[in-house]
Amino acid sequence: MGYVTGLRCRECGTRFPKQLRAFCDECFGPLEVDYDYEAIAGALTHDLIQSRPKTLWRYRELLPIDGEPTVGLHTGGTPLVKAGRLGRALGLNQLYIKNDAVNFPTLSFKDRVVAVALSKAREFGLEIVGCASTGNLANSVAANASAAGLTSFVLIPANLEQTKVIGTLVYGTRLIGVNGTYDDVNRLCSEISGRYNWGLVNVNLRHFYGEGSKTFGYEIAEALGWRAPAAIVVPMAGGSLITKSYKGFKELEQLGLLEDDVKTQVFGAQAEGCNPIAAAVKRKSTDLIPVKPNTIAKSLAIGDPADGYFAARTILKTGGWADDATDEEIIEGINLLASTEGIFAETAGGVTVAVTKKLAEQKRLPKDEPVVIAITGNGLKTTEALDLTLFNVIEPKLSAFEELLDERDWREQAAALAS
Amino acid sequence: MSQTILLPTPLRKHTNGLESIQLSATNVKGAIEELNNRYPGIKDRICEDGDQLRRFINIYVDGEDVRFLNRLETPLKADSEVSIILAIAGG
Numbered sequence: 228m229g230y231v232t233g234l235r236c237r238e239c240g241t242r243f244p245k246q247l248r249a250f251c252d253e254c255f256g257p258l259e260v261d262y263d264y265e266a267i268a269g270a271l272t273h274d275l276i277q278s279r280p281k282t283l284w285r286y287r288e289l290l291p292i293d294g295e296p297t298v299g300l301h302t303g304g305t306p307l308v309k310a311g312r313l314g315r316a317l318g319l320n321q322l323y324i325k326n327d328a329v330n331f332p333t334l335s336f337k338d339r340v341v342a343v344a345l346s347k348a349r350e351f352g353l354e355i356v357g358c359a360s361t362g363n364l365a366n367s368v369a370a371n372a373s374a375a376g377l378t379s380f381v382l383i384p385a386n387l388e389q390t391k392v393i394g395t396l397v398y399g400t401r402l403i404g405v406n407g408t409y410d411d412v413n414r415l416c417s418e419i420s421g422r423y424n425w426g427l428v429n430v431n432l433r434h435f436y437g438e439g440s441k442t443f444g445y446e447i448a449e450a451l452g453w454r455a456p457a458a459i460v461v462p463m464a465g466g467s468l469i470t471k472s473y474k475g476f477k478e479l480e481q482l483g484l485l486e487d488d489v490k491t492q493v494f495g496a497q498a499e500g501c502n503p504i505a506a507a508v509k510r511k512s513t514d515l516i517p518v519k520p521n522t523i524a525k526s527l528a529i530g531d532p533a534d535g536y537f538a539a540r541t542i543l544k545t546g547g548w549a550d551d552a553t554d555e556e557i558i559e560g561i562n563l564l565a566s567t568e569g570i571f572a573e574t575a576g577g578v579t580v581a582v583t584k585k586l587a588e589q590k591r592l593p594k595d596e597p598v599v600i601a602i603t604g605n606g607l608k609t610t611e612a613l614d615l616t617l618f619n620v621i622e623p624k625l626s627a628f629e630e631l632l633d634e635r636d637w638r639e640q641a642a643a644l645a646s
Numbered sequence: 647m648s649q650t651i652l653l654p655t656p657l658r659k660h661t662n663g664l665e666s667i668q669l670s671a672t673n674v675k676g677a678i679e680e681l682n683n684r685y686p687g688i689k690d691r692i693c694e695d696g697d698q699l700r701r702f703i704n705i706y707v708d709g710e711d712v713r714f715l716n717r718l719e720t721p722l723k724a725d726s727e728v729s730i731i732l733a734i735a736g737g
Binding site: 238249250252256411417421516519531 | 729
């Protein structure tokens with residue numbers, strides 16, 4: 228059985244029964260799921276959580292489903308990697324990477340939210356689902372809907388990366404490219420949801436969908452020995468993951484499942500070419516001014532982020548900060564992460580690493596306490612952002628190989644590194 | 647001169663279920679006032695504190711967000727289409 232008591236408006240507090248609904252009738256604010264935390268506190272223990280498989284469903288009492296999960300049964304449980312080499316490069320002695328680039332099944336954190344949203348869609352008896360997406364969500368909705376036997380409609384900006392298009396079409400979804408930005412796609416989906424009774428995961432299932440992101444926070448805290456980190460750095464598109472990760476820490480604290488109080492400072496990362504939340508934070512404001520995105524970090528290219536206000540509020544409330552990265556810095560960030568930790572992140576990950584570097588240089592991050600950076604998507608999805616096609620070609624002869632070693636000074640470099 | 651105002655589902659209870667309204671106005675603010683003249687009370691659902699657009703309501707004139715134009719002062723052409731949309735989805 229589930230522990231959801233209903234829905235509550237995040238803006239004005241009006242309550243609604245749990246249902247397919249996109250907004251509050253009173254103020255049109257977004258909705259949040261309410262739980263019976265007292266009952267959850269009586270049921271959920273460290274032992275119970277740890278007795279379950281390492282997937283996001285090990286925290287199922289804190290997820291908004293009533294019955295057994297039916298979609299994304301193997302999602303979550305991604306590694307928290309101690310990033311010593313990247314940490315040394317950035318001057319951070321306790322740096323960790325939460326690596327959702329290897330999430331299942333579609334290699335991004337969106338598999339978390341989709342597992343929850345589509346499990347909920349099936350509880351509602353919906354047969355058609357869909358989403359507005361900058362790519363990762365498209366991949367995940369298409370894959371999970373097919374696996375669940377649901378029909379899906381996926382709407383994306385028509386100029387998305389080819390790999391993200393292929394990684395959506397392959398599942399047999401009805402993929403629709405829209406001439407315009409993600410914000411145009413979003414607006415269209417809002418209108419579609421008013422006309423068709425479909426389960427659009429980030430429109431009328433959004434309040435259930437967003438809860439999946441909390442598991443990003445639960446997993447970090449569990450991996451740190453049931454402690455919230457001193458700081459997290461999270462990429463921001465719609466602004467949901469950053470607020471829900473923090474909510475995850477606070478819920479564990481409320482349930483008495485953490486060893487210490489949550490003192491996490493929350494930091495946000497955006498691309499300079501689409502930075503409405505970071506710009507608001509720099510003004511110490513929660514009032515966002517929308518922008519027209521222009522960045523290679525297409526998965527973060529939301530100029531009018533639906534949860535931007537809440538993201539800015541969480542950052543400012545926790546004493547965090549936000550910054551942004553140029554396209555050049557994003558590429559450097561991807562390369563730095565790959566060359567220090569062997570993790571290939573998509574452009575959003577480049578944004579996060581680049582902004583972490585800036586925040587470290589600004590001395591905003593604690594040097595000797597746990598800092599977690601969120602890597603939310605896989606680099607194989609955005610390879611076209613990188614110009615990495617040149618490599619040495621030789622004849623299959625040892626002499627040719629050794630000539631190359633000398634020519635490129637690789638022999639000296641290797642010897643120097645070994646000494 | 648006649649413009650088309652497209653309304654989201656939750657505002658249609660003020661307009662007897664009509665999803666689009668034809669009216670004449672010189673700018674967005676005027677269109678909202680005219681809408682309110684015909685359907686008293688609807689302005690309070692769109693604006694707060696007088697003439698501030700509510701946080702979760704967006705208005706588009708001919709497909710462009712008025713926050714990129716001149717907000718509520720954005721002028722309307724003779725055949726402009728004004729869409730009132732809830733800021734609900736995303737991410």
